[in-house]
Amino acid sequence: MTDNxxxxxxIAERFMRVRSPxxxxxxxxxxxxxxxxxxxxxxxxxxxxxxxxxxxxxxxFRVSGIDASPTLIDAFRRNLPGSPAxxxxxxxxxxxxxxxxxxxxxxxxxxxxxxDQRQLLxxxxxxxxxxxxxxxxxxRESCEWYDTLTGRLSISLGEDAYAQHLNAAGLTxxxxxxxxxxxxxxxxxKSV
Numbered sequence: 001m002t003d004n005x006x007x008x009x010x011i012a013e014r015f016m017r018v019r020s021p022x023x024x025x026x027x028x029x030x031x032x033x034x035x036x037x038x039x040x041x042x043x044x045x046x047x048x049x050x051x052x053x054x055x056x057x058x059x060x061f062r063v064s065g066i067d068a069s070p071t072l073i074d075a076f077r078r079n080l081p082g083s084p085a086x087x088x089x090x091x092x093x094x095x096x097x098x099x100x101x102x103x104x105x106x107x108x109x110x111x112x113x114x115x116d117q118r119q120l121l122x123x124x125x126x127x128x129x130x131x132x133x134x135x136x137x138x139x140r141e142s143c144e145w146y147d148t149l150t151g152r153l154s155i156s157l158g159e160d161a162y163a164q165h166l167n168a169a170g171l172t173x174x175x176x177x178x179x180x181x182x183x184x185x186x187x188x189x190k191s192v
Contacts, residue, residue: 004089005068006111007150008047012071015149016048022181023106024051027135030177030187031056031102034133038062039101042127044090044120045108048075049083052106057083064100066093091116095127103128105136110154111147117157118165125169125190133174134188138162140176162186 003009031041038060043053046065053063057080065080067073068089076085084096090108103124109117124134142158157165163173170191177185 004092005072006089006108007147007152008045008067009069009071011149012069012075015072016050016075018149019047019050020181021051023137023179023183023185024055026177026179026185027052027104027106028055028059030133030135030185031061032059034187035061035102040064040098041102041104042066042095042100044093044095044103044105044124046076046085047072049079050075052104053080053083061102064096066090066095090120091123093123095123099127099129099132101129101132103132103134105134107137109136110138110156111150111152112155114155114157117155121162121165121171122169125166125171128171128190130190130192132190134171134186134190136186136188137183138186140184159186 040062043063043065046067056063064084065076066086066088070087073087139156140159143156145154147154171188174187174189
């Protein structure tokens with residue numbers, strides 16, 4: 001049986017118990033510095049919405065969440081009842097059939113196969129408004145490892161490969177950021 005949640009449904013309850021706030025302050029600063037107040041953000045792989053989406057909504061942003069785990073998207077809906085939410089895998093999501101000023105993709109892209117990562121990043125480019133911003137996590141080096149929560153193989157294409165693919169999709173890496181846990185974030189901008 002195919003797990004469209006990339007392993008997250010099996011560990012959803014555990015994930016919600018152990019999810020730390022690491023990275024939340026960085027994501028909040030990114031949104032405040034890069035997006036207009038009350039901008040629409042799509043959180044792809046939103047989980048339960050805590051702590052990231054909840055913090056962004058608290059800052060006045062309009063957050064829509066997508067997650068392939070039924071357990072996590074149900075928790076998102078309880079935690080953020082005024083925010084649109086869809087139980088869809090990122091690779092097949094319609095992204096609510098609209099465009100967004102910002103997109104965040106935290107802790108998910110590297111759980112996908114290399115080609116799925118490329119296709120998803122291209123689809124996100126299409127869902128961003130001109131000058132829209134994307135923030136996603138993946139190591140700067142090309143590497144493979146096993147995710148500690150899902151046990152699944154994780155793959156980082158590496159900064160050069162991400163930059164090349166993003167450029168072909170009309171996106172440019174603006175900079176890389178590092179949170180208090182040492183996690184790397186790609187801050188990406190769409191061409192006008």
